[in-house]
Amino acid sequence: MDVALGRPEILVDVGERRRAARRWDVFLQLNFLIPATVLLIMVIGAIFAPQIAPYDPLQTSLSARLQPPAFAGGTDAHLLGTDKLGRDVLSRIIYGARVSLSVSLLVILITGTIGTALGIVSGYFGGWLDGLLMRVTDISLAFPAILIALLLAVTLGPSFTTVVLAISLLGWAGYARLIRGEVLKLRNADFVLQARIIGCSPLRIMLTHVFPNVINPMLILATLSVGLVILIESALSYLGAGIPPPTPTWGSMVSDGRGLIDTAWWISFFPGLAIGLVVLSGNFLGDWLRDRLDPRLRQI
Amino acid sequence: MAAAQPLLQVEDLRTYFFTRRGVVKAVDGVSFSLEAGETLGIVGESGSGKTMTSLSLLRLIPQPGGKIVGGKVLFDGVDLLQLSESEMRDYRGSKISMILQDPMASLNPVYTVGEQVAEPLRQHQHLSGKALWDQVTEALRLLRIPSPRERLQNYPHQMSGGMRQRVVGGIAVSCLPKLIIADEPTTALDATIQAQYLAHLKDLQRETNVAMIFVSHDFGIVGRMCDRVAVMYAGKIVETASVRDLFDNPQHPYTIGLVNSVPRLDRKVERLASIEGQPPQLLNLPPGCRFAPRCYAVFDRCHLEEPPEMSASDDHSAACWRVGA
Numbered sequence: 250m251d252v253a254l255g256r257p258e259i260l261v262d263v264g265e266r267r268r269a270a271r272r273w274d275v276f277l278q279l280n281f282l283i284p285a286t287v288l289l290i291m292v293i294g295a296i297f298a299p300q301i302a303p304y305d306p307l308q309t310s311l312s313a314r315l316q317p318p319a320f321a322g323g324t325d326a327h328l329l330g331t332d333k334l335g336r337d338v339l340s341r342i343i344y345g346a347r348v349s350l351s352v353s354l355l356v357i358l359i360t361g362t363i364g365t366a367l368g369i370v371s372g373y374f375g376g377w378l379d380g381l382l383m384r385v386t387d388i389s390l391a392f393p394a395i396l397i398a399l400l401l402a403v404t405l406g407p408s409f410t411t412v413v414l415a416i417s418l419l420g421w422a423g424y425a426r427l428i429r430g431e432v433l434k435l436r437n438a439d440f441v442l443q444a445r446i447i448g449c450s451p452l453r454i455m456l457t458h459v460f461p462n463v464i465n466p467m468l469i470l471a472t473l474s475v476g477l478v479i480l481i482e483s484a485l486s487y488l489g490a491g492i493p494p495p496t497p498t499w500g501s502m503v504s505d506g507r508g509l510i511d512t513a514w515w516i517s518f519f520p521g522l523a524i525g526l527v528v529l530s531g532n533f534l535g536d537w538l539r540d541r542l543d544p545r546l547r548q549i
Numbered sequence: 550m551a552a553a554q555p556l557l558q559v560e561d562l563r564t565y566f567f568t569r570r571g572v573v574k575a576v577d578g579v580s581f582s583l584e585a586g587e588t589l590g591i592v593g594e595s596g597s598g599k600t601m602t603s604l605s606l607l608r609l610i611p612q613p614g615g616k617i618v619g620g621k622v623l624f625d626g627v628d629l630l631q632l633s634e635s636e637m638r639d640y641r642g643s644k645i646s647m648i649l650q651d652p653m654a655s656l657n658p659v660y661t662v663g664e665q666v667a668e669p670l671r672q673h674q675h676l677s678g679k680a681l682w683d684q685v686t687e688a689l690r691l692l693r694i695p696s697p698r699e700r701l702q703n704y705p706h707q708m709s710g711g712m713r714q715r716v717v718g719g720i721a722v723s724c725l726p727k728l729i730i731a732d733e734p735t736t737a738l739d740a741t742i743q744a745q746y747l748a749h750l751k752d753l754q755r756e757t758n759v760a761m762i763f764v765s766h767d768f769g770i771v772g773r774m775c776d777r778v779a780v781m782y783a784g785k786i787v788e789t790a791s792v793r794d795l796f797d798n799p800q801h802p803y804t805i806g807l808v809n810s811v812p813r814l815d816r817k818v819e820r821l822a823s824i825e826g827q828p829p830q831l832l833n834l835p836p837g838c839r840f841a842p843r844c845y846a847v848f849d850r851c852h853l854e855e856p857p858e859m860s861a862s863d864d865h866s867a868a869c870w871r872v873g874a
Contacts, residue, residue, distance in 0.1 A: 443717070446646065448673060
């Protein structure tokens with residue numbers, strides 16, 4: 250062993266340098282770089298929308314209706330074409346990123362936090378509390394989300410807050426179910442007993458011993474639900490219970506163009522592409538993050 | 550009284566499991582005592598209640614279903630069974646500690662080894678910074694972990710089984726407890742590592758004067774590690790004696806059977822003796838001695854009345870009607 254032999258100074262030096270290099274290598278992997286760049290561009294686009302977007306997303310122009318994108322026979326004035334009211338598709342996508350990204354981020358934050366907390370509590374304590382929480386979860390999973398959303402939209406009026414609330418209200422159940430299952434496995438693990446042996450309180454065990462071990466499934470579900478949330482949001486917009494027009498959202502843009510898909514495909518295609526890119530980037534980033542967070546995979 | 554008081558005195562400890570099919574008496578009236586710096590071995594076959602006895606001392610019975618229904622656990626004069634849950638937590642890890650069987654499972658995979666050894670120190674002694682890490686290094690040194698400073702940064706999966714079990718030992722000793730309960734700490738290790746680990750535990754005991762309860766089913770290990778031995782059968786202690794006494798002069802037929810079933814180099818025996826039959830179901834136990842159905846020296850009284858603990862000599866007692874006779 251290295252103790253018995255002693256370690257020559259030069260070896261230590263090389264090891265040190267290699268370790269420093271490896272720290273940066275982590276971020277140079279393509280499965281991090283590409284999705285991170287895509288998401289970063291979208292976030293920056295959303296933040297600086299007024300500076301970047303070539304047109305006002307709400308400005309209609311009947312003379313410039315249904316213009317095709319620049320590369321498909323249109324003019325340079327509208328790079329991604331215009332919709333049936335003559336609004337610039339590119340500008341609407343850029344502004345739409347604001348709503349779509351912030352809705353999904355907020356929803357994932359709310360549902361992930363509530364669902365994970367309830368799942369851990371339920372799985373760790375078990376007994377009647379587990380029974381109660383899981384029945385509530387069952388009800389939430391079985392209840393049609395659209396119905397709740399419509400109900401909320403009617404009572405509170407359609408708005409950004411309503412959409413976030415409506416999707417969050419039932420969305421936590423999936424997390425609770427998944428995390429509870431993981432915790433059931435973990436709570437009988439010896440390291441949890443070990444934590445109790447050294448005198449940890451239940452709260453501490455749940456926070457510092459159980460939680461880090463359920464981050465992986467939680468992250469995977471969170472990244473997967475990015476797309477789901479955007480889709481529910483668009484469904485709500487379509488039903489008139491979403492964010493009210495004319496505010497552009499990716500979902501409502503897709504449904505706007507549905508009727509013209511054979512003549513003006515670009516109206517639905519480009520916002521759809523944006524949704525697809527976010528979902529894919531989310532998944533890749535989730536994968537990358539999972540590999541980073543798991544110390545067993547970190548060395549590979 | 551105060552001077553003669555043992556470090557740990559367990560009186561008539563009873564831990565039952567309430568299941569749908571009835572009450573399982575996993576620990577049924579166990580009594581023993583332990584002095585500082587002493588090692589008590591608890592031997593018995595699987596399901597005899599060794600592990601449940603040790604978990605009962607820390608009040609960590611598996612929930613739901615398990616419950617300590619009676620008895621006293623006097624540690625330093627304080628009855629642990631009367632403490633509140635949060636008072637009990639102050640004892641766990643700081644004054645009483647435990648080493649679990651499987652080093653692969655008892656370390657948290659997401660933390661470095663250093664973090665895990667540091668946790669009880671943060672928890673109980675509120676150490677931080679240099680004082681904390683000095684103490685952590687000292688704990689790893691006590692378990693003879695080579696280059697402890699570097700090892701602190703390692704994750705459990707980067708270590709071998711033997712090294713991990715030393716880390717588990719390091720967690721147990723980090724707060725310098727007065728009592729360590731070791732529940733078959735070497736079962737998951739191979740023979741050479743086993744011997745090494747046991748030697749380290751012995752060294753540790755010499756250095757810190759910690760009392761140990763050593764749970765095992767291996768008579769060879771118990772003979773090497775322990776001062777006194779308690780033999781458990783079906784939730785009860787059937788015989789308590791010093792190690793020498795137990796091997797040379799076993800009283801209870803079950804102990805005699807166990808001692809004879811250990812292979813020995815100094816005796817030429819063609820076949821090892823075995824004890825016929827199975828240990829009883831702990832559910833709905835019949836009256837009388839629990840070992841009676843398997844006992845070679847059984848007589849009428851054994852089936853009717855449960856034998857109390859009877860002393861064969863000063864430091865040697867057995868729960869068998871033949872001892873008194």
